[in-house]
Amino acid sequence: MGAEASRFGEAGGLRVDARRNRRRILVAAREVFAEHGIDAPMATVARRAGVGVATLYRRFPTRNDLVHAAFEDQLNACRRVLAEAAADPDPWHGFRRLVETVCRLQREERGFPAAFAAAFPDRSRERVREYAEAERQLMALIRRAQEAGALRPDFHPSDLGVALLAHCGMVAALPDDAAASRRLVAYFLEAFRAHPARAALPPPSALRLDSFPMAGGGGRGWGG
Numbered sequence: 001m002g003a004e005a006s007r008f009g010e011a012g013g014l015r016v017d018a019r020r021n022r023r024r025i026l027v028a029a030r031e032v033f034a035e036h037g038i039d040a041p042m043a044t045v046a047r048r049a050g051v052g053v054a055t056l057y058r059r060f061p062t063r064n065d066l067v068h069a070a071f072e073d074q075l076n077a078c079r080r081v082l083a084e085a086a087a088d089p090d091p092w093h094g095f096r097r098l099v100e101t102v103c104r105l106q107r108e109e110r111g112f113p114a115a116f117a118a119a120f121p122d123r124s125r126e127r128v129r130e131y132a133e134a135e136r137q138l139m140a141l142i143r144r145a146q147e148a149g150a151l152r153p154d155f156h157p158s159d160l161g162v163a164l165l166a167h168c169g170m171v172a173a174l175p176d177d178a179a180a181s182r183r184l185v186a187y188f189l190e191a192f193r194a195h196p197a198r199a200a201l202p203p204p205s206a207l208r209l210d211s212f213p214m215a216g217g218g219g220r221g222w223g224g
Contacts, residue, residue, distance in 0.1 A: 092151065
């Protein structure tokens with residue numbers, strides 16, 4: 001009985017081997033989604049994890065279940081920073097920290113940008129409640145920042161969505177260029193401010209004109 005009992009863990013009542021399979025699936029999912037996008041075949045994830053497709057579907061019945069589980073830490077971090085930003089007595093500080101944190105998460109986990117975008121169409125009852133609360137917190141933060149004269153009066157919540165999608169695209173094109181990411185985020189924040197502070201930007205990227213995909217190679221760089 002001792003040997004049999006040892007196969008069972010305490011977390012969620014899953015057996016040790018079942019927990020091991022779950023971890024392998026989530027690691028494989030993050031790798032596959034980073035390489036091929038979140039629309040990659042579930043069979044590819046199962047094969048990378050070394051489990052059967054039936055095992056994968058038993059643990060994660062839908063693609064959304066797998067995406068949310070694979071990036072649960074990052075999604076929870078987004079929820080946490082939004083709640084903290086909404087409670088920040090300085091609304092501009094809270095808003096800036098929210099934008100910087102979400103963009104950092106997009107940069108650090110290559111599959112997360114697509115997962116972040118995909119999280120919102122999930123209309124399960126639990127997700128609807130979560131997104132309603134997130135929307136309430138974001139709208140309150142925007143309103144407070146505008147009333148404080150820190151955020152442009154014509155700023156619209158969709159502007160933040162556009163900025164995050166643009167950052168997603170940059171991360172996809174330059175996944176290892178953290179300098180480009182930080183500088184782009186700084187430009188976004190300056191554009192969003194009611195009265196731009198013209199603060200010093202982060203150091204520029206090392207990207208050269210001749211490394212642009214459309215340059216076709218053979219360019220001479222910025223210096224001409």
